[in-house]
Amino acid sequence: xxxxDSPNFALEIPPGDDKQxxxxxxxxxxxxxxxxxxAGAVVLKDDKILLCKRAIxxxxxxxxxxxxFMELGESVEEAxxxxxxxxxxxxIEIDRLLAVYSVPRIGQVQVMFRAHLKGDFGVGPExxxxxxxxxxxxxxxxxxxxxxxxxxxxxxxxxxxxAFAPFANPPGTDELTR
Amino acid sequence: xxxxDSPNFALEIPPGDDKQxxxxxxxxxxxxxxxxxxAGAVVLKDDKILLCKRAIxxxxxxxxxxxxFMELGESVEEAxxxxxxxxxxxxIEIDRLLAVYSVPRIGQVQVMFRAHLKGDFGVGPExxxxxxxxxxxxxxxxxxxxxxxxxxxxxxxxxxxxAFAPFANPPGTDELTR
Numbered sequence: 001x002x003x004x005d006s007p008n009f010a011l012e013i014p015p016g017d018d019k020q021x022x023x024x025x026x027x028x029x030x031x032x033x034x035x036x037x038x039a040g041a042v043v044l045k046d047d048k049i050l051l052c053k054r055a056i057x058x059x060x061x062x063x064x065x066x067x068x069f070m071e072l073g074e075s076v077e078e079a080x081x082x083x084x085x086x087x088x089x090x091x092i093e094i095d096r097l098l099a100v101y102s103v104p105r106i107g108q109v110q111v112m113f114r115a116h117l118k119g120d121f122g123v124g125p126e127x128x129x130x131x132x133x134x135x136x137x138x139x140x141x142x143x144x145x146x147x148x149x150x151x152x153x154x155x156x157x158x159x160x161x162x163a164f165a166p167f168a169n170p171p172g173t174d175e176l177t178r
Numbered sequence: 179x180x181x182x183d184s185p186n187f188a189l190e191i192p193p194g195d196d197k198q199x200x201x202x203x204x205x206x207x208x209x210x211x212x213x214x215x216x217a218g219a220v221v222l223k224d225d226k227i228l229l230c231k232r233a234i235x236x237x238x239x240x241x242x243x244x245x246x247f248m249e250l251g252e253s254v255e256e257a258x259x260x261x262x263x264x265x266x267x268x269x270i271e272i273d274r275l276l277a278v279y280s281v282p283r284i285g286q287v288q289v290m291f292r293a294h295l296k297g298d299f300g301v302g303p304e305x306x307x308x309x310x311x312x313x314x315x316x317x318x319x320x321x322x323x324x325x326x327x328x329x330x331x332x333x334x335x336x337x338x339x340x341a342f343a344p345f346a347n348p349p350g351t352d353e354l355t356r
Contacts, residue, residue: 035249074282102253
C-alpha cells in the first residue's frame with residue numbers, strides 16, 4: 001500500500017556516527033531508524049477483558065489487546081487511548097502503567113497500561129470482532145503475540161492491587177524477542 | 179555533521195494513511211516519523227547520585243542524568259546501561275523502572291530507571307565532568323531538562339521503597355511538554 005523503502009539507500013556509517021545507517025545515494029538523506037513505541041492496554045469492565053480479533057496482518061484472525069504505534073504529538077497514555085478508540089470504538093480511562101516490554105528483534109518497546117472501559121464498545125476498522133471476555137474464556141492458543149500473553153498474565157497478578165511495580169519481559173523469554 | 183533532511187521531501191497523505199507524511203518526490207520513499215525513546219537512569223552509590231555535565235548541545239554545560247536515544251537491537255534496559263557506560267564510563271545495574279515521561283513537543287518518550295553503580299566511573303566523551311553528589315548538593319538551577327528534575331524528585335519519593343508504582347509526567351506540567 002505504501003512505499004516505505006527506496007532503491008536509493010545504501011548502508012554507510014555517516015560522519016560523526018558509529019553505526020551503519022541507510023543513506024540515500026541521490027540526496028544524502030539519512031534514514032535514522034530507532035525503536036518504535038507500541039502503546040496498548042488491558043481494558044477492563046466488570047472484571048472482563050476487552051479483546052479484538054485482528055482484521056489485518058500480521059496475525060490476522062488472532063486475538064489481541066487494543067494497541068498500536070504511537071504517533072508524534074501525543075503522550076504514550078494518549079496513544080493507548082487512541083488505539084482503543086480506533087480498534088474497539090472504546091473510550092477508556094487509564095488506570096496505571098502495567099508493563100514495559102522490549103522486543104529488540106522487531107525494534108519495538110511496548111508500553112502497556114491497565115485501563116477501564118467507559119461506556120460501550122464496537123468493532124473498529126482494524127478488527128473483525130471485539131468482545132469482553134471473562135478470564136476463564138481467554139483464547140490463549142489464539143492470541144496474536146507473546147506480549148499479549150505476558151500483559152494478560154501480568155494483569156492477573158495485579159488484579160486486586162491499587163498500586164504495583166510494573167513488569168518487564170518475563171525471564172527466559174529471550175528466544176521470543178531476540 | 180549529518181544530513182537528516184532532504185530537499186526532495188513534500189508533505190502528502192499516503193494512500194491508506196490518514197496523516198501527512200514526508201514523501202520523497204524522486205523515489206516515493208515515505209519518511210514515517212514516530213516518537214523516539216530516551217532511556218536513562220538515576221544511578222546511585224551510597225545514597226549519592228551520578229550526574230553528568232553535558233559537553234554537547236543542547237544544554238551544554240548543564241547537569242543531566244545519563245540518558246540517550248535507544249538504538250535498534252537493544253532492550254530499553256540495555257539502552258540505559260549503554261548510555262551510563264558512554265556518558266559516565268559507568269557499569270550500572272538496573273534496579274527498577276522509575277518513570278515513563280512523554281514529551282510530545284519533541285516527540286520523545288523518556289523511560290527512566292532506578293539503578294546502582296557497580297565499581298568506578300569516569301568522564302565519557304559526551305560529558306565535561308561526572309560526579310556523585312549528595313541530595314543536598316544537587317545543582318537544581320543548573321539541571322539540563324525538566325525531565326531530569328522530575329526523575330530526581332520522583333526518585334526521592336521511592337528512596338526507601340523496594341517496589342513502587344512508576345511515575346508519569348507531574349500534573350500541571352503540560353506547558354513544558356506540549
